[in-house]
Amino acid sequence: MSTNTQRAIKLVDLKKSFGDNQVLKGIDLDVNYGQVVCIIGGSGSGKSTMLRCINFLEQYDGGEVLVSGKLIGYNSDAQGNLSSLPTRVVQQDLTDVCMVFQQFNLWPHMTVLENVMSPLLRVRRLSKKEACEKALAVLSKVGMEHKQDAYPGQLSGGQQQRVAIARSLGMDPKIMLFDEPTSALDPELVGEVLKVMQSLAQEGMTMVIVTHEMGFAAQVSDQVVFLANGRIAEQGEPNRLFNEPQTDQLKSFLSTWSERNGSML
Amino acid sequence: MDLSLYVSYWPILLKGLGFTLYVCSIALLIGLIGGLLLYGLNRLGWRVTSFIYAVYLTVFRGTPLLVQVYLVYYGGPFVGLDMTAEQVGIIGLGLYVAAYFAEIYRSGFASIPPGQLEAAYDLGFSRWQVLIRIQLPQMLGLIIPPGVNQTIIMIKESAILSIITVPELTTAAISMATQSFTVIEPYLFLAVVYWLLTFAVSKTGRWCENKATGYLIRT
Ligand SMILES: Nc1ncnc2c1ncn2[C@@H]1O[C@H](COP(=O)(O)OP(=O)(O)O)[C@@H](O)[C@H]1O
Numbered sequence: 076m077s078t079n080t081q082r083a084i085k086l087v088d089l090k091k092s093f094g095d096n097q098v099l100k101g102i103d104l105d106v107n108y109g110q111v112v113c114i115i116g117g118s119g120s121g122k123s124t125m126l127r128c129i130n131f132l133e134q135y136d137g138g139e140v141l142v143s144g145k146l147i148g149y150n151s152d153a154q155g156n157l158s159s160l161p162t163r164v165v166q167q168d169l170t171d172v173c174m175v176f177q178q179f180n181l182w183p184h185m186t187v188l189e190n191v192m193s194p195l196l197r198v199r200r201l202s203k204k205e206a207c208e209k210a211l212a213v214l215s216k217v218g219m220e221h222k223q224d225a226y227p228g229q230l231s232g233g234q235q236q237r238v239a240i241a242r243s244l245g246m247d248p249k250i251m252l253f254d255e256p257t258s259a260l261d262p263e264l265v266g267e268v269l270k271v272m273q274s275l276a277q278e279g280m281t282m283v284i285v286t287h288e289m290g291f292a293a294q295v296s297d298q299v300v301f302l303a304n305g306r307i308a309e310q311g312e313p314n315r316l317f318n319e320p321q322t323d324q325l326k327s328f329l330s331t332w333s334e335r336n337g338s339m340l
Numbered sequence: 341m342d343l344s345l346y347v348s349y350w351p352i353l354l355k356g357l358g359f360t361l362y363v364c365s366i367a368l369l370i371g372l373i374g375g376l377l378l379y380g381l382n383r384l385g386w387r388v389t390s391f392i393y394a395v396y397l398t399v400f401r402g403t404p405l406l407v408q409v410y411l412v413y414y415g416g417p418f419v420g421l422d423m424t425a426e427q428v429g430i431i432g433l434g435l436y437v438a439a440y441f442a443e444i445y446r447s448g449f450a451s452i453p454p455g456q457l458e459a460a461y462d463l464g465f466s467r468w469q470v471l472i473r474i475q476l477p478q479m480l481g482l483i484i485p486p487g488v489n490q491t492i493i494m495i496k497e498s499a500i501l502s503i504i505t506v507p508e509l510t511t512a513a514i515s516m517a518t519q520s521f522t523v524i525e526p527y528l529f530l531a532v533v534y535w536l537l538t539f540a541v542s543k544t545g546r547w548c549e550n551k552a553t554g555y556l557i558r559t
Pocket residue numbers: 093098116117118119120121122123124125
């Protein structure tokens with residue numbers, strides 16, 4: 076493995092516009108293998124868009140996204156001209172990357188077990204027996220194997236999110252992207268999801284997490300990135316960033332957050 | 341009421357019924373596939389294709405089937421369009437119902453949250469797999485009821501084809517009426533048979549709908 080030399084994710088001057096609304100104005104970011112990076116920032120600052128550019132759910136229109144050193148979404152010829160790659164190739168280049176969504180996005184017509192097995196059968200082409208074993212293993216990892224026959228609609232939000240995490244884990248990702256995984260949950264259900272994510276972090280999973288859970292961010296992350304107006308306004312170790320914010324933007328963001336949520340950490 | 345009439349006319353009536361079933365089946369097939377193609381055309385999102393889609397829907401939903409069939413059958417030869425009554429009938433009915441099916445598909449596809457599809461693509465599903473595994477199974481429960489409705493309307497509308505002499509059920513009943521100088525027997529028979537047909541379609545549809553929405557009932 077070349078994990079020491081190659082970054083898990085490298086963003087170089089990443090830009091993205093929707094119409095004439097430039098949402099990302101040049102993002103540079105390095106994520107090493109095994110690192111946990113939390114992205115914070117106000118609503119509309121471009122956090123989701125940045126994350127979605129990494130796994131090419133949004134097509135970026137400037138700069139580069141590199142995963143394990145490989146350019147995602149485009150092919151660059153000898154002259155440096157870019158051409159779009161077919162979806163199948165992009166998906167192939169992104170097999171190590173899985174995303175967990177705010178709205179869980181489980182498939183409601185499949186049981187919990189079927190949700191986790193489906194990509195193993197259709198994408199990984201495992202046999203039914205192998206897929207079932209694998210699915211049960213990842214479900215027990217998130218503490219959901221007892222609900223294998225339930226439908227998503229019968230589960231609480233926290234349980235659905237844990238199943239969604241298991242569905243991703245089944246694909247053996249090396250990098251996981253989380254877009255506000257606990258924002259749609261009732262407060263009492265947030266903990267069970269964060270616990271699962273924390274254990275993933277401890278096992279060395281590379282994670283990029285968009286979150287408003289500052290306590291969690293301070294606890295698990297190696298690096299916190301503060302996004303404002305489509306730019307990285309400030310980034311660094313959580314201790315430094317939360318205790319000694321340098322920019323006015325981060326200062327005001329943190330103080331607004333504390334007013335709403337009580338003491339900081 | 342002279343029941344013995346049916347004894348002498350049953351071959352004609354049966355043949356008519358057979359032809360109605362044949363016409364409606366082919367038209368339904370054209371409608372199902374044509375509607376999907378139309379939906380796809382609209383989904384391309386190009387200005388040209390969206391315009392074609394809009395015009396198609398306006399024409400086929402905004403004018404009576406009777407007028408469409410008349411125009412093509414009697415007006416067609418003037419512009420070099422020479423089709424038999426059966427061809428005009430089947431294709432006309434099919435294209436007509438395709439316009440309605442296109443809109444039914446559209447509402448079905450629109451009902452599935454895009455996040456579900458993104459999750460599937462993210463996990464490596466192909467477009468085709470997303471359609472077959474994620475979209476269609478969930479859409480069925482939603483599109484079956486309006487689809488059945490439209491099919492029932494189509495079966496009843498197919499009686500219009502008697503006007504351009506397509507040898508279907510209504511044509512058979514009319515010829516029975518004129519030959520035997522009766523009214524009640526042929527038209528009562530017609531009413532009962534159309535009702536039976538639509539009843540069967542509606543029952544079948546209900547059964548399919550229950551199958552397709554099983555997962556919703558359990559939740
Ligand atoms: N699909 C889209 N089409 C148009 N504008 C979008 C789209 N997605 C996001 N935006 C815009 O981009 C900006 C950043 O959005 P987003 O990345 O979701 O922010 P965040 O996740 O930080 O709240 C917002 O102004 C939003 O309106």
